[in-house]
Amino acid sequence: MSEIQYAYRLVPCPSYDVEGMESWLTDMASEGLFLSADGFFGYLGIFEKHPPHPCKYRLEAAPPKRAFEDSIPDTEALALSEELGWTYVARRGEFYIYCSEDTSARELNTDPAVQALALNQVIRRMRSTAFWTAMEIIFWFWYYTRGVLFLTMIELGVVYSLFILTLILLSGVKSVLSLVHLIRLRKKLQMDGFMDHRKNWRQRSAVYRSSNLLLIVAVITAVIIGMGKFGDIILDEGYIPLSDYTATPPFPTMKNVMQDARYEEEDFIIPNEVREWKTLITPRNIDWQEYAVLYLPDGREINGALEVYYHEAASPWIARRIAEEYLILHRHKAGKNFSVLSADADTLGVDYAAAYSGRLHAPCVILQKENKVMWIQFYSLGEKSLHMEEWITVFAQSLY
Amino acid sequence: MFYVLMALKKQPMFGIEIADFIEHRTNGRLRIGPATLYTILAKFQKEKLILETEVEGRKRTYCITEKGLLAYSAELERLYHCISDAEAEEKESENIHE
Numbered sequence: 001m002s003e004i005q006y007a008y009r010l011v012p013c014p015s016y017d018v019e020g021m022e023s024w025l026t027d028m029a030s031e032g033l034f035l036s037a038d039g040f041f042g043y044l045g046i047f048e049k050h051p052p053h054p055c056k057y058r059l060e061a062a063p064p065k066r067a068f069e070d071s072i073p074d075t076e077a078l079a080l081s082e083e084l085g086w087t088y089v090a091r092r093g094e095f096y097i098y099c100s101e102d103t104s105a106r107e108l109n110t111d112p113a114v115q116a117l118a119l120n121q122v123i124r125r126m127r128s129t130a131f132w133t134a135m136e137i138i139f140w141f142w143y144y145t146r147g148v149l150f151l152t153m154i155e156l157g158v159v160y161s162l163f164i165l166t167l168i169l170l171s172g173v174k175s176v177l178s179l180v181h182l183i184r185l186r187k188k189l190q191m192d193g194f195m196d197h198r199k200n201w202r203q204r205s206a207v208y209r210s211s212n213l214l215l216i217v218a219v220i221t222a223v224i225i226g227m228g229k230f231g232d233i234i235l236d237e238g239y240i241p242l243s244d245y246t247a248t249p250p251f252p253t254m255k256n257v258m259q260d261a262r263y264e265e266e267d268f269i270i271p272n273e274v275r276e277w278k279t280l281i282t283p284r285n286i287d288w289q290e291y292a293v294l295y296l297p298d299g300r301e302i303n304g305a306l307e308v309y310y311h312e313a314a315s316p317w318i319a320r321r322i323a324e325e326y327l328i329l330h331r332h333k334a335g336k337n338f339s340v341l342s343a344d345a346d347t348l349g350v351d352y353a354a355a356y357s358g359r360l361h362a363p364c365v366i367l368q369k370e371n372k373v374m375w376i377q378f379y380s381l382g383e384k385s386l387h388m389e390e391w392i393t394v395f396a397q398s399l400y
Numbered sequence: 401m402f403y404v405l406m407a408l409k410k411q412p413m414f415g416i417e418i419a420d421f422i423e424h425r426t427n428g429r430l431r432i433g434p435a436t437l438y439t440i441l442a443k444f445q446k447e448k449l450i451l452e453t454e455v456e457g458r459k460r461t462y463c464i465t466e467k468g469l470l471a472y473s474a475e476l477e478r479l480y481h482c483i484s485d486a487e488a489e490e491k492e493s494e495n496i497h498e
Contacts, residue, residue, distance in 0.1 A: 060435045074438075079458035080415040081434040098435075110433035114401070118439045 005049040007033050010212075011040070012205030015093030016126075016178045018059045018185060019199040025057035025097070026197065035097065038090045043212050056197070058086070058108040059095040061118040064125055072096075081108070094122045109195075116189035123182050130175035137168055147332075148325035150281065150318065154311065155233075158280040160225055167218060239273040242290060247276070251374055251398045254292040254306050257391050262295040266303070282322070284312040294386070303381040310374045316351070323352045323368035326375045334358040341388060348396035355388060363388035369399040402479075403430065404440050405449065405464060405472040412453055412463035415441065444468065 009028065013020035025035055033047035034055060040046065065071045071091050072078070078088055085105030086098040098108055109115040153161040189195075232238065242265075255263045265272060275287040288308040295301055309326075313319035331338050334356070341363060343355035352368035362379035365388065376395055380386055407413055407421040415437060423431050441462065444450040449468035454461040464472070 058435075075458040076415060076441075076460050077434070077438045080419075080438055083416045084419065084434045086434055106431040107433045108435040110431065111436045114436045114439050117443065118435070 006036065007047045007049055009033070009045045009047060010209045011043050011045050011092075012201050013208055014178060014181075015059075015095050016122075016182050017201075018095065019196045020201040020204075021092065021095075021097075022057050022059055022195070022197050023199040024201040024205075025099070026055065027201070029053070029055035029057070029099075035089050035099070040090055040092055043209075043216075053101065054103050055099055055101045056103075057089075057097060057099045058197075059092075059097055060108060061122045062091055062094055062096045063121075065091075094126065112189040112192050112194055115195075116186045119182060119186045119189065123179065123186060126175070126179055126182065130172075130179060133175065134172060137172075141168070148329045150321050151325045151329060154279050154282055154285060154322070156229055160222075160229065163218075164222060164226075167215075167222060170215070236273075238275045238277060239271075239287075240275070242272040242274055245274045245276075249274075249286060249288060249308075249310070250312075250372075251286075251288075251308055251310055251376075252391070252394045253288070254290050254294060254304065257306070257394055258294060258296060258386070260297050264293040264295070266291050266293055280314070281318050282311045282313050284310075286310040300384045300386075301382075302384055302386050304386060305377075305379040305381070307377045307379070308374055311372070313371045313373060316368075316370050319368050319371045319373040320352060323354070323366050323373045326366045326373075327354050327356070330356065330358050330364060330375075337361065343388075343392065348393065350396050350399055353396070355392070365392050365395065367392075367396055367399060369396075372399050374399070401440050401444075402472070402475050403432070404437070404444065405468055405475070408450055408462055408464040409469065409472055412461050414456075414459040414461045416459075418462075 011021075012024055015021060028035070028045075028047060030052055032049055032052040034050055035057070036046045036048045060073075062071070062073070073081070073088055073096050081088065081098055085102040086100045086108055089097045089099050091097065100108075109118075149161075156164075254265075272290050272292075274289070277285050279285065286308070288306070288310065290307075291305045293301060293303050311319070311322055313322060337357070337359050339357045341355035341357055343353040343365060345351060345353040348367070350367050350369040352366070352373075354366045356364055358364050358377070360377075360379055362377055364375065364377045366375050367373065374395065376391075378386060378388070378391060403422045403425065404418055406425070407418045410421070413421065415434075418441075419432050419434070419437055441450065445452065445462075447467075448465055449471055450462045451465050452460050453463050
């Protein structure tokens, strides 16, 4: 007994292209390639090699897949089909695939109206799946970005964020296209139009195959880059000690925030480090983290931590969105601890100003003027503290 | 769909018997496909026009319900009306030509 030989072919059309799929499988059979049982692996069709002989393939709408259950037709449907010359071969997407080597066997579907009825279930299911998938994507996107799209783009990179957004949109477009295709097919059947079992599936196969390959490569790339970025965030990649930072920051630091104060660097609560990077929407970004002790002329000894996020945006409009998003983000993060503090943009001479007390009960300030925006938090450890009013003006003036 | 109710009105049957009945009754004019028959059986069961009475291996026997009989009668009446309308129209046309 000779061993069965197998051949592998890229599927040339989506499962919802019922006519295309039926025609492709029938054409493969005429070349001596017969779809093997459960013969799909992703976008690959697995075929058994036998001497060519006529074999027709037909697709039939399948019920929804259930977890932990074999996704094969109902036993009665199997028995009925077998008695009338049809054998179940595999499931592809929302359809069962049957084949018949008996050329005189009656068609699997003999009434287009009834077939449209069966298709209706698939359409309803796909519509519902598409709707809930869209809702889920929107929810998770909102959850992870917390509604702060620009800040997410600054953190993850504009190109990568847009890449992910494009992938999400593409999957949405794919769902819509499949629905439109099936609705058209149903309309055709309802108007008593029979299926075209000899459709030219080659016409769009190159587009389908290459778009799927591109999609697979894109998803793998997105996952690899995403893991790299996640690793960078976890490992604090890109930060350098403040002592190694040679540029002059465009905002006050602990050294010069208070005139005539003596400064002593500490490395206690937060590491003294800085990260500077650029993105397409913000050509300059600085994340400044500094901890020091300030000895003020009035005798106060301030153990303070200064944290600044500074951005030079590509336009004042983007700068304003970033400023507003900082407020949204920290209001969400602080929860019940969030309380608004007074900060007037006109008095400070900036375009936008907001202040609040957040999770650490430390004053935080968001300032924006033209294309520059910064988020500042000054946290004082101990009884003595530096009041927001004492430093907010100095930061505002640095934006002039 | 009408023929499935007709078959089950005669007696309880399982799928292949229904398909054979329809082919025989229509002198081979109508050969119902397995997927079509299965979809109709599922739809009729859902609409309580037929009832599953027995399962024997992979075969299920169905019988018609009261609701199914009413639906069959209503459809039969509709078809009678169609035929009598068509006959009346034919007669009228013949009279005009004469």
